Amino acid sequence: MNHTASQNLFQRAQKIIPGGVNSPVRAFKAVGGNPIFIKSAKGAYLYDVDGNQYLDFINSWGPMILGHSCEMIQDAIKEALPHSFSYGAPTEREIEMAELIISMVPSIEKVRLVNSGTEATMSAIRVARGYTGRDKIIKFEGCYHGHGDSFLISAGSGAITLGVPDSPGVTKGVAQDTLTAPYNNLAAVENIVNANEGQIAAIIVEPVAGNMGLVTPAPGFLEGLRELCTRSGIILIFDEVMTGFRLAKGGAQELYGITPDMTTLGKIIGGGLPVGAYGGKKEIMDVVAPAGPVYQAGTLSGNPIAMAAGVIMLKFLSKHDEVYNYLHNISDKLVTGMRDNMQTLGMNFTINQVGSMFSLFFTRQEVKDFESAKTSNLDLFGRYFNSMLNRGIYLAPSQFESLFLSTVITDELADQYLEANLASLRELKNYL
Numbered sequence: 001m002n003h004t005a006s007q008n009l010f011q012r013a014q015k016i017i018p019g020g021v022n023s024p025v026r027a028f029k030a031v032g033g034n035p036i037f038i039k040s041a042k043g044a045y046l047y048d049v050d051g052n053q054y055l056d057f058i059n060s061w062g063p064m065i066l067g068h069s070c071e072m073i074q075d076a077i078k079e080a081l082p083h084s085f086s087y088g089a090p091t092e093r094e095i096e097m098a099e100l101i102i103s104m105v106p107s108i109e110k111v112r113l114v115n116s117g118t119e120a121t122m123s124a125i126r127v128a129r130g131y132t133g134r135d136k137i138i139k140f141e142g143c144y145h146g147h148g149d150s151f152l153i154s155a156g157s158g159a160i161t162l163g164v165p166d167s168p169g170v171t172k173g174v175a176q177d178t179l180t181a182p183y184n185n186l187a188a189v190e191n192i193v194n195a196n197e198g199q200i201a202a203i204i205v206e207p208v209a210g211n212m213g214l215v216t217p218a219p220g221f222l223e224g225l226r227e228l229c230t231r232s233g234i235i236l237i238f239d240e241v242m243t244g245f246r247l248a249k250g251g252a253q254e255l256y257g258i259t260p261d262m263t264t265l266g267k268i269i270g271g272g273l274p275v276g277a278y279g280g281k282k283e284i285m286d287v288v289a290p291a292g293p294v295y296q297a298g299t300l301s302g303n304p305i306a307m308a309a310g311v312i313m314l315k316f317l318s319k320h321d322e323v324y325n326y327l328h329n330i331s332d333k334l335v336t337g338m339r340d341n342m343q344t345l346g347m348n349f350t351i352n353q354v355g356s357m358f359s360l361f362f363t364r365q366e367v368k369d370f371e372s373a374k375t376s377n378l379d380l381f382g383r384y385f386n387s388m389l390n391r392g393i394y395l396a397p398s399q400f401e402s403l404f405l406s407t408v409i410t411d412e413l414a415d416q417y418l419e420a421n422l423a424s425l426r427e428l429k430n431y432l
């Protein structure tokens with residue numbers, strides 16, 4: 001595969017953009033090689049600037065759940081365009097968007113729209129602090145909640161991939177208010193809560209962790225957090241930026257039947273345009289300005305073009321439960337096929353899956369938290385990634401990310417993926 005044009009663009013980009021990319025997860029640092037520059041995408045395929053075609057298993061890290069350049073969303077954007085692109089004044093679409101979110105996500109009674117997942121989580125903890133009058137929060141090692149200062153402590157996603165889970169630039173003052181516990185370890189959380197009685201404003205958690213590779217919540221973990229928070233007057237925040245509208249139309253909270261006090265959303269909610277949201281119980285959300293004293297604002301929040309895309313996406317998902325059945329079935333097929341491939345080759349690496357999110361870890365250990373995720377052989381992952389890329393399969397360029405399926409992955413394309421998987425795993429046998 002020829003990547004000359006991508007390499008040239010990367011040279012140019014590196015001179016003027018830090019690391020040549022506008023988000024660290026796009027770099028190929030962890031897998032060797034240079035990032036592929038994309039020219040366009042349609043359906044299940046990405047096309048790069050050298051004219052190569054790839055089957056896409058990242059889907060913009062989740063948002064493109066219906067595949068790329070979906071006609072329905074294109075039409076909604078086209079319809080909105082002639083009415084101008086931003087007013088800085090309220091519109092009916094924002095209400096429609098809020099009504100859709102509230103109808104779909106069980107925990108949300110009132111919602112505020114923002115422009116990214118990062119804004120949603122930053123705002124949610126400010127609200128939790130304002131509401132409870134407490135300063136500290138608990139997060140889990142290897143969970144990622146965007147790049148807000150309070151969350152860059154044992155952070156997942158690109159922060160793990162690049163070896164900076166605790167970012168320089170976060171002040172000691174901020175860092176000391178973020179307490180961390182291992183994922184799936186309820187006893188550790190209870191100890192922290194007991195040692196900081198009356199001081200914890202919120203526990204924020206990815207109900208299914210997708211930013212240290214895919215890690216599923218152990219039975220009782222989410223229930224335990226719910227009980228602990230209720231007992232101790234702590235706001236339970238589910239960060240469903242990744243899982244919202246993906247694992248079910250109401251996200252992980254619908255799938256597991258646990259209702260948090262607040263929820264943060266992003267990714268799918270904008271249909272590929274920049275939208276985030278945070279919401280929860282009315283009495284909590286009513287502390288947000290101008291209803292209450294906790295300040296949060298945004299010049300472009302509720303942007304009309306982004307709303308047009310988001311409303312049509314959510315309307316579609318709210319009416320089509322079969323989307324989730326389809327995604328879960330095709331993902332099951334992929335995971336079962338990968339397990340069969342490994343058996344054929346006498347390999348037994350760990351695969352974690354929930355619905356249309358899954359990760360293949362190059363370890364034989366069960367992966368249930370950040371420590372066990374780190375037992376993965378990253379050299380093998382890098383080789384596997386590049387081997388798949390050369391076979392036209394575009395995966396996340398890091399072990400510590402989940403893959404995201406879209407509805408345009410057909411049975412036939414799933415077979416293509418599995419063939420590439422078998423060939424790539426076979427290549428790895430030389431390095432075991």
Ligand SMILES: *Cc1c(COP(=O)(O)O)cnc(C)c1O
Binds near residue numbers: 121144210266
């Ligand atoms: C992606 C992600 C975020 C951050 O969202 P951005 O839109 O990238 O700012 C926050 N939380 C989780 C769980 C995410 O996966």
